[in-house]
Amino acid sequence: MRLTQALERAVQQGPDLPATIFGNRTRTWAQCHERVTRFAGALRDLGVGDGDRVGILALNRDDYHEFQLAVPWSGGVGVPVNTRWSVEEIAFSLVDSGTRVLVVDDAFAGVVPDVLERAPVVETVIHCGEGITPAGALAYEDLIAGHDPVPDAGRGGDDLAAIYYTGGTTGRPKGVMLSHANLLASALGSSATEHFLVPGGRLLHTAPMFHLADGAAWVARNLVGGTHVIVPGFTPASVADAIAEYRVTDVLLVPTMVQMLVDAPETRDHDLSSLRRLIYGASPISEAVLERAAARLPAAEFTQMYGMTELSPVCTMLTPDDHGRDGLRRSAGRAAPHSELRIVDPDDEEVGPRTVGEIVCRGPHVMLGYWNRPEETATALRGGWMHTGDGGYLDENGYLFVVDRIKDMIVSGGENVYSAEVENALARHPAVAACAVIGVPDERWGERVHAVVVTAPGASTSADDLRAHCRELIAGYKCPGTVEFVEALPMSGAGKILKRELRAAHWTTAERAVS
Amino acid sequence: MRLTQALERAVQQGPDLPATIFGNRTRTWAQCHERVTRFAGALRDLGVGDGDRVGILALNRDDYHEFQLAVPWSGGVGVPVNTRWSVEEIAFSLVDSGTRVLVVDDAFAGVVPDVLERAPVVETVIHCGEGITPAGALAYEDLIAGHDPVPDAGRGGDDLAAIYYTGGTTGRPKGVMLSHANLLASALGSSATEHFLVPGGRLLHTAPMFHLADGAAWVARNLVGGTHVIVPGFTPASVADAIAEYRVTDVLLVPTMVQMLVDAPETRDHDLSSLRRLIYGASPISEAVLERAAARLPAAEFTQMYGMTELSPVCTMLTPDDHGRDGLRRSAGRAAPHSELRIVDPDDEEVGPRTVGEIVCRGPHVMLGYWNRPEETATALRGGWMHTGDGGYLDENGYLFVVDRIKDMIVSGGENVYSAEVENALARHPAVAACAVIGVPDERWGERVHAVVVTAPGASTSADDLRAHCRELIAGYKCPGTVEFVEALPMSGAGKILKRELRAAHWTTAERAVS
Incomplete structure (x- = not known):
């Protein structure tokens, strides 16, 4: 099975239906097919052969959708580059993956010289966007206009389809190799539960398309059929505007985006009633945010997906029904149909229910x-x-x-403290908008529970107040020993809180700070 | 991915939920797991190695479900034998597939000596059922009690999972080799549309489990989770009783079964309101029967599946929404997400819309x-x-x-007549309960359109009456030249009308009758 099969099916079943809506521009599936097959022809003319890497460094746009179809159509392997990275990190991923052709949009045209200097492996730069094509770069639209459609290169199944670089919350970014079959297995398995995307809907891409959380929803939407509504990036207003204007039915958000969307004063009057499914994942969500989101989006079902890039990415799903059941809202759900799930001890032996261990997964979606x-x-x-x-x-x-990243577990006075549990307790305080809990060095306890807190607009609180609040919900040794108030938490490109950065301020010995 | 993965997932997610309901007997998923892994141990002890064939000749029962899990768990390849076949045909399939272990139930214990005489390849016979185990056979329950559970053999993906013999409506039966990946691709792709089975439902097995139409629903029900309600075979009363008693949510039927179910006087008072999804396929259904079925089952959505054993088996699906749209009810639907569909001419060139050609299909579900x-x-x-x-x-x-089997097309006076079109016209006459249209030799026209008709209970009609009725719906050259009234139409094990048998009475020259 090929990722591009969905394109042909869409043309067969509704050539004049919208494939992408981006600002004022709508392209049908027939137009999309024409443009994709021409751009694939251009890539081949540029020397892209079977398995060659083609990168893209761009904000979300309709051309991104075409890129993700044209590269496998041409026989190439897509490398979606993290737009939040420094030039150094971007260059690292291009060199590491051996990417010789790179697509950039207006937002990144300016850094091309810097990137090329550090990543001389890149031979060809293609510019898509409304701005002027930089010197030395080829224009995306010229390439499409100037090439005839080519047939699909025929790669599929276990052939490499894309390399996604992991967000880098720990250590150096690694390129995750995903095959056509990997990506399709996760999308089909997720969709088989009836709690993921359904045919004919409109999916909003506001999470970055370079991240597989969004990429997986993209694959599934193509497979079951429908329309992609695309905005360049996330702001509460951009999401609310798009939902209201284009009657979006599905959206994938990370929890920090959910919180921002429902709390933003500027979205209070938008009509969000078209939204049927809100899919969230990438990190846990607090019960308090979930409750506010349910109140703001009464027509939407909530589904949580847990997984990681290496799992293409879906491992488990918490269904809408599960959300309504006491005690399950803190769960990440159950193994999706395609996914085998176990908890193992350090010797890789399976452990019984309610015993904490490492989460391991097997199936056709494993990288x-x-x-x-x-x-x-x-x-x-x-x-x-x-x-x-x-x-x-x-x-x-x-x-x-999910109790924690194993590396994020705090060991304080010989007790294991899982930061997620502390964060959930903190988030239930009305003055807490967002928070992160880490372990910091402590002479007496080895590690001390330390909370980093963003207060809600107009609200105020204190360390003592928060400790007293937590004490009513969790054991004393889990409550924050120290509390730090900040304007915002550092985020990765995928919207995950960068605890590494928070810890760096506290851990000065090299051996610990590296982890 | 393995077929048996679903068993482990079911035990992880609901060990005490019912896996099978068969008469008064309910077995949980934990019990099912225990029995399957023990029976797999028995099969290994009997010498079943990786890829060895294990047959089953039985009516539908809960042990059939276990067999279908235990054989792949043991590393073997299942061979579900057609229960409608003659001993000669049964023996042919066992010899052809090299089946050395055969499971039989009470209904077929009696023919074992005859089968063994013609199929000496079978070394071991296992008897499951309530009757006495025949001499020389091993008792299924003894094997389960006498063996310890074994781990899964680990076969999956492209490994051969089962050999299904095709119904044999034309020529000699052929063994269709299906891999784990084939069967799972069709089930996942079908389920991804939200119009197939949904999690947690109760699927009624009344169509024969040896046929892949039912087998595919079995795979999907395991994948998404739920319960199998099993009756030994189809009668209108057995279906209506099971739906009413066990609150069945899904059923898969062939059109002749749909017609019998909705027309049977003995099912008129049953409460069929639990039924949410009726999936039909294997042959076209007349609009008249569809209308009566919709009236009798107002809570059920209708989905048509078109495919064949060689496609594991799903190629296209006609969704519930499609059924409500004018002109689409005669369609077989559109390509399912996993399935590539084309119409080609005799040179295998793709033809455009509304041009008749051969239906071809590609994808991960192709045998x-x-x-x-x-x-x-x-x-x-x-x-x-x-x-x-x-x-x-x-x-x-x-x-x-779908206009016709290419071989079933009638050429009369140089005009192509598709029997399905004539059958649809006939079926709209109130006195027609069932019908089949074939070509018979005609001195003047080469072939003549000949209708074989079963009249509805208490109704009567005539050849002239039916011709006049058809003449209002279709062109004159398509109307039946001759009409024959019969008590019942000959059916294959899968519920397909055996046109070959109908034709045999008219075509006496060997060269034509063979086709």
């Missing part, structure tokens, strides 16, 4: 490996199971409770 | 091939596409209209 990293691949996939690095436990009905 | 038939495999799969042998056309939105 081919890390690009040019055979040792890290072997470690991650030992025994045939993807080791997520996340700690968690299952209940008696297979519901997964 | 590995015919068992020990390399030449027939190469012919069927030429160019990488499965050639269905069915004629049809697509409309501008990708809806498939």
